[in-house]
Amino acid sequence: MTAALATKPRTAALDRDTAMRLATTEYERFLALLQGLTPDDWAKPTDCPGWDVRAMAAHLLGMAEMSASMRESLRQVKAAQSRDGVFIDELTALQIEERAQMTPAQIVSRYAEVTPRAVKARRRTPWFVRGRKMPGTQLINGRHEEWTLGFLTDVIMTRDPWMHRVDISRATGAPMVLTADHDGVLVDDVVREWAARHGRPFTLTLTGPAGGTRGSDGPELEYDAVEFCRALSGRGTAPLDTEVPF
Template structure:
């Protein structure tokens, strides 16, 4: 990525309606996956070292509740800031700790109830707000970069549950439902950002329902689409060094 690109707050590259469609479908798929877990699944470890399935699900619930209500968003942010550490780590800790007493059934019920409101809350964010720079910077590929609120709202807030859905599927053996119409669009956005960040030509071939082909020059690389995305955020085994945030 050039220095000029890195200096500008990163916007969403997705059309607004596409972003909101992806958000709605992803929340629905998370609800379905959580609903299908067996009682013994909730204590299984995940690829996030400090979280078992229950903790990961309560984080996802907390993020959805944050998206659904401005009051809840401000409350969670203040609670995280009061801890005085790295904001995103403190925020996720608050989400998990506050919901630690919920039963699996309560987590599923609350997620199903809040998911439509989370989409509505994200959809209500006006264009002039989405274009604003987020407070602070994010560390990606060894450098600090700025994001717009639109990139957070339209992109990251959907990539995050998608990646955690893959974590939950891997941890529990539950199927991860994948379609070209949903996951393929999300992966395409990730790939295009990866190409921009990579800055060198490659021919990328991703397999599976969310896969496809990108690039016409350079060395050929082939991976499973989900494994490719997992590698970009430090999971999985694919030998990829360039990060893309989720």
């Protein structure tokens, strides 16, 4: 039996200024993480099966280049769609394959070059484009749902490097820089989406610099803020059986 389709395309809850501030800071923090890696770190395995740190960085570079250029975005999408597998898997595989000959230093240098343009392009995406539906659907919590392009550009394209920053920090032992004014805002948006998706009462306490208490009724849940998000992303058991896309 096919999964049901959610009725309305998902839109970003963050206001544009906040979304772009988070995007800018996240690109900067991911770049700083890459710049601090040792030569041995790049071959270390991550929580994403089959991906070492270098593959993960190549994927994030490919995503930044997609964000920075409409032409490059269309090229990558067309190339991924020409393959036989699930679109997002084919897209990330393409990004890694196309950068297989780059050295870690070249990846870092290119990431530093392209991410300011990625933020600029995301910021300049007009409202009528952000309101359009993305092609295809996403399978989340057993249901197919549609996303607007705005949900992709304002939310997912920032959550993705944030979660992979967590992955690389865990893989290498590098410090995970966390602050309330950046990571706390990002986590709060995740919590609000998680709450809306399951629609049940809860009292959630998240610990750490990105933490806080949300809700006032229902079962009492307590997690480290980063571990909570890892669980929602599929890197653990999602609280209240409700995942959130990253």
